[in-house]
Amino acid sequence: xxxxxxxxxxxxxxxxxxxxxxxxxxxxxxxxxxxxxxxxxxxxxxxxxxxxxxxxxxxxxxxxxxxxxxxxxxxxxxxxxxxxxxxxxxxxxxxxxxxxxxxxxxxxxxxxxxxxxxxxxxxxxxxxxxxxxxxxxxxxxxxxxxxxxxxxxxxxxxxxxxxxxxxxxxxxxxxxxxxxxxxxxxxxxxxxxxxxxxxxxxxxxxxxxxxxxxxxxxxxxxxxxxxxxxxxxxxxxxxxxxxxxxxxxxxxxxxxxxxxxxxxxxxxxxxxxxxxxxxxxxxxxxxxxxxxxxxxxxxxxxxxxxxxxxxxxxxxxxxxxxxxxxxxxxxxxxxxxxxxxxxxxxxxxxxxxxxxxxxxxxxxxxxxxxxxxxxxxxxxxxxxxxxxxxxxxxxxxxxxxxxxxxxxxxxxxxxxxxxxxxxxxxxxxxxxxxxxxxxxxxxxxxxxxxxxxxxxxxxxxxxxx
Amino acid sequence: xxxxxxxxxxxxxxxxxxxxxxxxxxxxxxxxxxxxxxxxxxxxxxxxxxxxxxxxxxxxxxxxxxxxxxxxxxxxxxxxxxxxxxxxxxxxxxxxxxxxxxxxxxxxxxxxxxxxxxxxxxxxxxxxxxxxxxxxxxxxxxxxxxxxxxxxxxxxxxxxxxxxxxxxxxxxxxxxxxxxxxxxxxxxxxxxxxxxxxxxxxxxxxxxxxxxxxxxxxxxxxxxxxxxxxxxxxxxxxxxxxxxxxxxxxxxxxxxxxxxxxxxxxxxxxxxxxxxxxxxxxxxxxxxxxxxxxxxxxxxxxxxxxxxxxxxxxxxxxxxxxxxxxxxxxxxxxxxxxxxxxxxxxxxxxxxxxxxxxxxxxxxxxxxxxxxxxxxxxxxxxxxxxxxxxxxxxxxxxxxxxxxxxxxxxxxxxxxxxxxxxxxxxxxxxxxxxxxxxxxxxxxxxxxxxxxxxxxxxxxxxxxx
Numbered sequence: 062x063x064x065x066x067x068x069x070x071x072x073x074x075x076x077x078x079x080x081x082x083x084x085x086x087x088x089x090x091x092x093x094x095x096x097x098x099x100x101x102x103x104x105x106x107x108x109x110x111x112x113x114x115x116x117x118x119x120x121x122x123x124x125x126x127x128x129x130x131x132x133x134x135x136x137x138x139x140x141x142x143x144x145x146x147x148x149x150x151x152x153x154x155x156x157x158x159x160x161x162x163x164x165x166x167x168x169x170x171x172x173x174x175x176x177x178x179x180x181x182x183x184x185x186x187x188x189x190x191x192x193x194x195x196x197x198x199x200x201x202x203x204x205x206x207x208x209x210x211x212x213x214x215x216x217x218x219x220x221x222x223x224x225x226x227x228x229x230x231x232x233x234x235x236x237x238x239x240x241x242x243x244x245x246x247x248x249x250x251x252x253x254x255x256x257x258x259x260x261x262x263x264x265x266x267x268x269x270x271x272x273x274x275x276x277x278x279x280x281x282x283x284x285x286x287x288x289x290x291x292x293x294x295x296x297x298x299x300x301x302x303x304x305x306x307x308x309x310x311x312x313x314x315x316x317x318x319x320x321x322x323x324x325x326x327x328x329x330x331x332x333x334x335x336x337x338x339x340x341x342x343x344x345x346x347x348x349x350x351x352x353x354x355x356x357x358x359x360x361x362x363x364x365x366x367x368x369x370x371x372x373x374x375x376x377x378x379x380x381x382x383x384x385x386x387x388x389x390x391x392x393x394x395x396x397x398x399x400x401x402x403x404x405x406x407x408x409x410x411x412x413x414x415x416x417x418x419x420x421x422x423x424x425x426x427x428x429x430x431x432x433x434x435x436x437x438x439x440x441x442x443x444x445x446x447x448x449x450x451x452x453x454x455x456x457x458x459x460x461x462x463x464x465x466x467x468x469x470x471x472x473x474x475x476x477x478x479x480x481x482x483x484x485x486x487x488x489x490x491x492x493x494x495x496x497x498x499x500x501x502x503x504x505x506x507x508x509x510x511x512x513x514x515x516x517x518x519x520x521x522x523x524x525x526x
Numbered sequence: 527x528x529x530x531x532x533x534x535x536x537x538x539x540x541x542x543x544x545x546x547x548x549x550x551x552x553x554x555x556x557x558x559x560x561x562x563x564x565x566x567x568x569x570x571x572x573x574x575x576x577x578x579x580x581x582x583x584x585x586x587x588x589x590x591x592x593x594x595x596x597x598x599x600x601x602x603x604x605x606x607x608x609x610x611x612x613x614x615x616x617x618x619x620x621x622x623x624x625x626x627x628x629x630x631x632x633x634x635x636x637x638x639x640x641x642x643x644x645x646x647x648x649x650x651x652x653x654x655x656x657x658x659x660x661x662x663x664x665x666x667x668x669x670x671x672x673x674x675x676x677x678x679x680x681x682x683x684x685x686x687x688x689x690x691x692x693x694x695x696x697x698x699x700x701x702x703x704x705x706x707x708x709x710x711x712x713x714x715x716x717x718x719x720x721x722x723x724x725x726x727x728x729x730x731x732x733x734x735x736x737x738x739x740x741x742x743x744x745x746x747x748x749x750x751x752x753x754x755x756x757x758x759x760x761x762x763x764x765x766x767x768x769x770x771x772x773x774x775x776x777x778x779x780x781x782x783x784x785x786x787x788x789x790x791x792x793x794x795x796x797x798x799x800x801x802x803x804x805x806x807x808x809x810x811x812x813x814x815x816x817x818x819x820x821x822x823x824x825x826x827x828x829x830x831x832x833x834x835x836x837x838x839x840x841x842x843x844x845x846x847x848x849x850x851x852x853x854x855x856x857x858x859x860x861x862x863x864x865x866x867x868x869x870x871x872x873x874x875x876x877x878x879x880x881x882x883x884x885x886x887x888x889x890x891x892x893x894x895x896x897x898x899x900x901x902x903x904x905x906x907x908x909x910x911x912x913x914x915x916x917x918x919x920x921x922x923x924x925x926x927x928x929x930x931x932x933x934x935x936x937x938x939x940x941x942x943x944x945x946x947x948x949x950x951x952x953x954x955x956x957x958x959x960x961x962x963x964x965x966x967x968x969x970x971x972x973x974x975x976x977x978x979x980x981x982x983x984x985x986x987x988x989x990x991x
Contacts, residue, residue, distance in 0.1 A: 117763045120638030128638070173585030173593070173817070176957060264729055265816075265958040291960040295817070298582045298961075351730075352638070352760070492641060493730040495756040496763075 086442035087517060095446050095516050098374040099509040108366035108504035111139060112359060116352040116496045123349040124390035125157035125320035132345050136325040136361070136387050143369045145327035145385065153400040155390040157320040158182055160269075160349055161313030163286060165255070168192065168307045171299050177255065177286040178267030178350070178491075179312045180239060181393060186284040190311035191216070191253040197300050201238045204245050213250035216308050217242065218300075220293055225261040228427075229420060229482040235259040240273045243282030253310050254285040257293035259486070265289045266491035269348050271393055284312050322346070322389035324397045329372055331382040331519070338408065339383050339519045340415035340473075341368060341511065344391035344464055351494030355485060358496075360418035361387055363504055367511030371519070374512065379519035381413060388464045391419070392490075395466055402467030412473040414518050414525050417462025421488075422499040423481035424506045428514075429455035431475045432525040439525060440476070443517050450510050455479060474525035478510050551907035552982060560911050560981050563839040564974040573831035573969035576604060577824060581817040581961045588814040589855035590622035590785035597810050601790040601826070601852050608834045610792035610850065618865040620855040622785040623647055625734075625814055626778030628751060630720070633657065633772045636764050642720065642751040643732030643815070643956075644777045645704060646858060651749040655776035656681070656718040662765050666703045669710050678715035681773050682707065683765075685758055690726040693892075694885060694947040700724040705738045708747030718775050719750040722758035727952035730754045734813055735955045736858055749777050787811070787854035789862045794837055796847040796984070803873065804848050804984045805880035805938075806833060806976065809856035809929055816959030820950060823961075825883035826852055828969055832976030836984070839977065844984035846878060853929045856884070857955075860931055867932030877938040879983050879990050882927025886953075887964040888946035889971045893979075894920035896940045897990040904990060905941070908982050915975050920944060939990035943975050 087095075115135060122132040133150050140148045158181055165175040193216040198204040200221045219242050224231035239259045246254040258268035267287045288296065299306050325345060331337060343360030347353025368385050372378070388397035402409070428447055430440030437457050444454035461468070461475030469475050488494045518525075552560075580600060587597040598615050605613045623646055630640045658681040663669040665686045684707050689696035704724045711719040723733035732752045753761065764771050790810060796802060808825030812818025833850050837843070853862035867874070893912055895905030902922050909919035926933070926940030934940050953959045983990075 113763070117760060118636050120636060120760070171583050171585060263962045265731070265956075265960060266729075291958070291962050294962055295582060295585075295960070298578070491730075493756070495730060495760070497728045497756050497759055 086439055087446060091517070092446055095513040096449065098370060098516055099450065099513045101374060102367070102370045102509035102512045103505045105366070105370060105508065106501070107369060108362040108508045109501050111365055112354060112362035112499060112504065113496060115358050115361060116354050120352045121349050122345065122347050122353060124322050124346045124393045124396065125155045129322060129346050129389060133323055133325050133389070136345060139365060140325070140327040140385065143365065144372065145368070146330050147326065147328040149326050150323040151326060151400065151404055152321055152323040153396065154319040155322040155393060155396045157317040158393065159315050159317060161185065161315060162311060164311045165286065166309050167299060168309055170302065170304050170306065175292040175296065176265055176267055176289045178269040179314050180285045180287060181269060181271040183243065183272060183285045183312060183314055184282060185313045185315070186253060186311055188311065188313055190309050191284060192307065192309045193252050195296065195300065195306045195308055197297065201241060201245070204242065207249050209248060210250045212246065215251050216310065217246040217251040217254040218296060219254070219256045220297055221257060223259055223261055223486065225483060227481055227483050228479060229485060232486065239270050243272050243285040247283045251283060253283055255288050256285070258287040258289055260290065260489060260491065262487035263290050264493065265291045266493050268490040269350065270490045284310065286310065286312055322396060324389050324401055325387040327385045329368060329378055329383040331380050332378040333380040335382050336411050337381040338412045339381050339515065340386055340412060341383060341515060342386040342388060342415070342417040342462065342464060343419060344388040344397065346389050346392055348392055348490050350492040352496060353494060354496045354499050355421040355488050355494050356490065357419045359422040359499060359504060363418045363507045363511055366504070366508045367515060370508060370512040371515050379516065380521065381519045383515055383519050391464055395464055398464035398467055402471060409468065409471045409473055412468060414474045414476060415461060415465055415468050416476045416478060417464045418478065418507065419462045420480040420482045421485040422503045422507070423483070423485065425450065425452050425478045425480050425510045427453050427455040427479040429459035429477040429479055430457050431459040431461065431469065432457060436525045439523055443514060446513055446517060447510050450506055452510060472526065478514065480507065551904055552911060556982070557911055560978040561914065563835060563981055564915065564978045566839060567832070567835045567974035567977045568970045570831070570835060570973070571966070572834060573827040573973045574966050576830055577819060577827035577964060577969065578961060580823050580826060581819050585817045586814050587810065587812050587818060589787050589811045589858045589861065590620045594787060594811050594854060598788055598790050598854070601810060604830060605792040605850065608830065609837065610833070611795050612791065612793040614791050615788040616791060616865065616869055617786055617788040618861065619784040620787040620858060620861045622782040623858065624780050624782065626650065626780060627776060629776045630751065631774050632764060633774055635767065635769050635771065640757040640761065641730055641732055641754045643734040644779050645750045645752060646734055646736040648708065648737060648750045648777060648779055649747060650778045650780070651718060651776055653776065653778060655774050656749060657772065657774045658717050660761065660765065660771045660773055662762065666706060666710070669707065672714050674713060675715045677711060680716050681775065682711040682716040682719040683761060684719070684721045685762055686722060688724055688726055688951065690948060690951070692946055692948050693944060694950060697724070697951065704735050708737050708750040712748045716748055718748055720753050721750070723752040723754055725755065725951045725954060725956065728755050729958065730756045731956035731958050733955040734815065749775065751775065751777055787861060789854050789866055790852040792850045794833060794843050794848040796845055797843045798845040800847050801876050802846040803877045804846050804980065805851055805877060806848060806980060807851040807853060807880065807882040807927065807929055808884060809853040809862065811854050811857055813857055813955050815957040817961060818959060819961045819964050820886040820953050820959050821955065822884045824887040824964060824969060828883045828972045828976055831973045832980060835973060835977040836980050844981065845986065846984045848980055848984050856929055860929055863929035863932055867936060874933065874936045874938055877933060879939045879941060880926060880930055880933050881941045881943060882929045883943065883972065883976070884927045885945040885947050886950040887968045887972070888948065888950065890915065890917050890943045890945050890975045892918050892920040892944040894924035894942040894944055895922050896924040896926065896934065897922060901990045904988055908979060911978055911982060912975050915971055917975060937991065943979065945972065
């Protein structure tokens with residue numbers, strides 16, 4: 062059904078191409094409406110109020126915990142109060158991993174404590190801990206090249222730094238270290254592993270984060286933690302003296318029986334094509350140490366505030382259905398995203414376009430798409446409307462956001478409203494990810510961009526495949 | 527003896543005043559030598575090398591611990607290697623307070639953990655912790671005004687902020703809150719107390735520090751901790767909902783039997799007036815969570831490097847003795863400073879002038895003195911020599927540094943080479959006080975100023991009382 066309509070639209074467009082080529086994608090009236098909604102959004106503080114409410118009332122909300130369940134109830138209440146339709150929770154089960162005690166110390170030659178964070182999914186050292194000599198590698202590749210069995214009873218230290226960038230491009234390289242060190246080190250015989258935090262700050266916060274997803278795990282790996290950047294520097298300095306450096310590490314995380322997580326969903330039901338779905342999303346869960354203000358309270362606040370502004374800015378609902386999805390269990394391996402794709406597998410063809418806001422609270426500066434090759438001009442037309450917000454047209458290789466993985470792989474067109482993430486990895490996955498890092502007003506530009514984007518795609522007859 | 531010579535000098539000066547009034551305090555040759563030593567110091571990296579060595583090899587060095595003892599051995603080795611004379615340790619006993627477990631959580635209405643640091647000298651809650659309703663006060667004065675017994679079984683929260691300033695002037699007001707909250711709250715019946723950290727950063731580090739000095743303690747107070755600034759904000763937001771906020775706090779510090787601390791002393795023996803002492807100092811102990819890079823590894827490095835540069839820059843020793851004093855147990859109540867003043871009580875009259883570097887690694891921008899009223903012009907003359915380093919003449923109410931307290935009270939002239947402390951209280955007494963916060967080269971200006979200052983006062987016949 063959807064496929065037929067899609068095909069029909071392409072045929073019609075092809076037929077009128079000689080005429081349409083000089084016709085603007087969006088009429089002046091549409092651009093005017095979008096612009097008015099952008100302006101109104103910039104003067105509205107609702108996004109920040111939501112972020113303050115979530116981070117204060119719920120705080121940290123690790124996947125599968127009672128706190129994440131409270132966050133779902135918080136979201137349902139906020140979404141219902143704003144007048145969204147079909148507010149619901151799609152529940153699923155998720156591995157429940159809980160941080161325990163975590164301590165590290167250099168025993169010799171320079172006795173002192175170092176600050177670590179156990180990586181998500183790590184096994185325990187047991188309360189007695191693990192003691193061993195530290196062997197340092199400059200990179201994951203260097204560890205990978207070490208001979209099998211060559212690290213028997215050693216503590217591996219992968220001291221690979223991460224580059225700061227506006228678009229977060231340093232993350233993909235660095236995250237491989239976080240995901241794979243435990244398994245590579247285990248293969249070589251190591252008894253525990255440390256990595257330099259995946260992050261860009263020199264403050265003494267260790268950046269946690271998931272190892273190879275629990276749900277995909279084959280091998281159990283070895284106990285693995287992240288050192289703060291200053292502690293990684295310190296350990297490297299100690300090693301530079303050339304004497305053996307011995308450490309003791311104690312980490313007692315627990316992997317408990319699966320627990321309930323869920324995606325929270327709400328809709329503005331489309332007035333003409335209610336089966337055509339425009340997904341705007343964020344993730345509700347956070348890591349356990351901060352209050353998840355930039356990761357991803359900001360995204361939750363932005364998408365709710367933008368969808369609410371869309372409702373408030375239109376006299377009647379948009380043509381298509383706007384679906385807000387607040388994913389659960391993103392941090393522990395995109396569990397909510399997978400559940401969503403499975404649950405709505407039969408309607409993914411009717412998913413017109415989808416995006417996730419999950420890169421903090423920085424201003425959006427670029428609009429990327431992943432549209433059909435003959436639809437790239439539609440993305441440029443959207444970007445042109447967003448231009449007054451300082452947003453430039455981007456590429457057609459949009460990632461869409463982490464929870465867009467399965468939709469993207471299923472061929473759903475995705476867009477990225479690319480935020481300035483220069484400082485994002487200073488805070489990401491640390492205890493320091495708290496509300497004060499997001500100044501009041503910081504979300505307005507994001508909300509404005511999203512409301513205009515939603516208006517353009519949800520109130521149109523355009524297709525992007 | 528010293529008094530007679532001092533008096534004689536004053537009489538001579540008075541007698542020649544009509545002639546001397548237009549004569550510069552320092553000859554061109556003296557200014558030239560001082561300037562050369564300043565320039566040489568700016569190109570010398572020894573200060574940074576010392577700081578790196580101390581913070582790496584010793585790390586945290588809390589008063590009375592084995593780590594502080596290792597720091598003394600480190601200092602003795604470094605001072606001997608540099609060729610100083612009379613290198614020695616003056617030992618004394620100090621109360622040994624050790625941090626234990628520390629956890630805080632909001633139980634209702636918004637369950638979540640908060641990040642705290644037990645204040646130095648605090649008593650324990652016991653492992654079972656303390657639970658109670660939080661009562662907030664905007665200031666120590668507001669707490670002080672609460673009726674006796676009005677806070678029975680409550681957890682007091684003093685949410686007084688600290689102002690950022692170049693000269694650290696916000697600290698004196700804020701530190702009263704840290705020193706006195708436990709005792710005032712106990713008087714009103716409270717069972718535990720929290721303060722907003724004495725600090726200026728919004729990073730999620732709690733700033734520890736001593737409560738009313740253990741050595742002066744009359745009352746035991748109640749268990750007291752500092753909240754990080756983000757956590758103080760969070761608690762205040764939770765309180766703003768108007769419902770009772772209940773917290774649980776667990777802190778298990780221990781006050782152990784007195785342990786050994788000590789001052790490390792080294793000298794350049796004066797060639798003409800060896801009994802006349804110029805003291806240049808810093809403190810060797812640090813708090814227990816950071817590696818004490820800015821507090822006060824930087825000061826230790828600056829004064830050792832400057833005294834070494836003085837030796838290296840002169841063909842023969844200065845007229846007077848330059849005495850390096852690296853105080854122990856500063857953080858826990860100026861215990862080393864008091865021991866020094868007692869030990870050398872009989873020679874304090876021969877202490878010509880003294881100073882301590884204990885305000886981080888920022889550039890010196892002002893030269894303050896506490897000289898006799900008719901000697902203020904001598905301070906201005908010294909400041910004039912330091913002017914090429916960007917140092918302005920200051921006031922005559924110099925503090926001299928914390929460990930100068932007893933010398934200052936005994937009438938020893940003190941000076942403050944006032945550093946830019948704008949960022950000092952971002953790091954002060956936190957786990958984040960680590961070497962990476964001091965860029966290589968940051969100490970050079972400090973070392974240069976100290977070497978020129980030492981040359982001017984140690985190689986002269988001037989008196990400052």
